Amino acid sequence: MISDLKNCIEFSNISKTIQSGEHTQWILKNINGRLQGGKIILLTGPSGCGKTTLLSILSGILSPTSGTVKVFSQDLAKLSEKEKTIFRRHHMGFIFQNYNLVPSLTVQQNISIPLLAQGMSRDLIFEREEKILTLLNMETFAHCYPEQLSGGQQQRIAIGRALIHEPRFILCDEPTAALDEGAGQNVMTLLKNLAMSPERVILIVTHDNRIYSYGNCILEMKEGSIISSKEQ
Numbered sequence: 001m002i003s004d005l006k007n008c009i010e011f012s013n014i015s016k017t018i019q020s021g022e023h024t025q026w027i028l029k030n031i032n033g034r035l036q037g038g039k040i041i042l043l044t045g046p047s048g049c050g051k052t053t054l055l056s057i058l059s060g061i062l063s064p065t066s067g068t069v070k071v072f073s074q075d076l077a078k079l080s081e082k083e084k085t086i087f088r089r090h091h092m093g094f095i096f097q098n099y100n101l102v103p104s105l106t107v108q109q110n111i112s113i114p115l116l117a118q119g120m121s122r123d124l125i126f127e128r129e130e131k132i133l134t135l136l137n138m139e140t141f142a143h144c145y146p147e148q149l150s151g152g153q154q155q156r157i158a159i160g161r162a163l164i165h166e167p168r169f170i171l172c173d174e175p176t177a178a179l180d181e182g183a184g185q186n187v188m189t190l191l192k193n194l195a196m197s198p199e200r201v202i203l204i205v206t207h208d209n210r211i212y213s214y215g216n217c218i219l220e221m222k223e224g225s226i227i228s229s230k231e232q
């Protein structure tokens, strides 16, 4: 049960530094924000401004040097590494630029990875696989391998894999960067139609201004800080 849909993800005073000898490099500088459910939030800004670092901190993959991240009221710093992995497995779904499908597994097997990781029964997994492949309109590709699919089709499968365990936080790093305009629009339409729900947060790191119209909120970063937040 989520008590506050308006503030599903909260982060306060997030800083990340890297020490090299005497020199301290500031990657993130005292960042604050709240991500609301039912929205697609785009995180934009020039290369090297800290977008992927922030995404990694919000997912608990990377720890901040200072500051607090709460995901659905859970303070990530209070979890051990093992508990964070289990938390991610249940509550988060990831979509990457290069799809990150396992080449030796079929489409159906790739899609079910998060359910296998949760230890779900074979019958239930099969039911969910069928449902998601139908939603993706990819039923006929169930037994194909990733290399037999176009980039757009591979990204559709990656979306299926990110959603099959019904996570409430979807994190995407440049999901359309490797796709042409048409395939990129298809992927965003699919993401919007399948993933949007009031209790779910979708955070997308992107340089791709062709998809800006899909965002409900655009956070702009520069040199380790969030410099603007626009609702649209």
Ligand SMILES: Nc1ncnc2c1ncn2[C@@H]1O[C@H](COP(=O)(O)OP(=O)(O)OP(=O)(O)O)[C@@H](O)[C@H]1O
Binding pocket: 018, 027, 045, 046, 047, 048, 049, 050, 051, 052, 053, 054
């Ligand atoms: N492990 C690390 N060691 C040293 N520097 C790092 C490390 N990780 C990130 N950085 C530096 O931190 C800064 C932010 O990197 P980050 O990948 O978060 O930027 P970004 O905005 O996502 O960039 P891009 O859009 O090019 O992917 C960069 O200057 C990068 O070189």
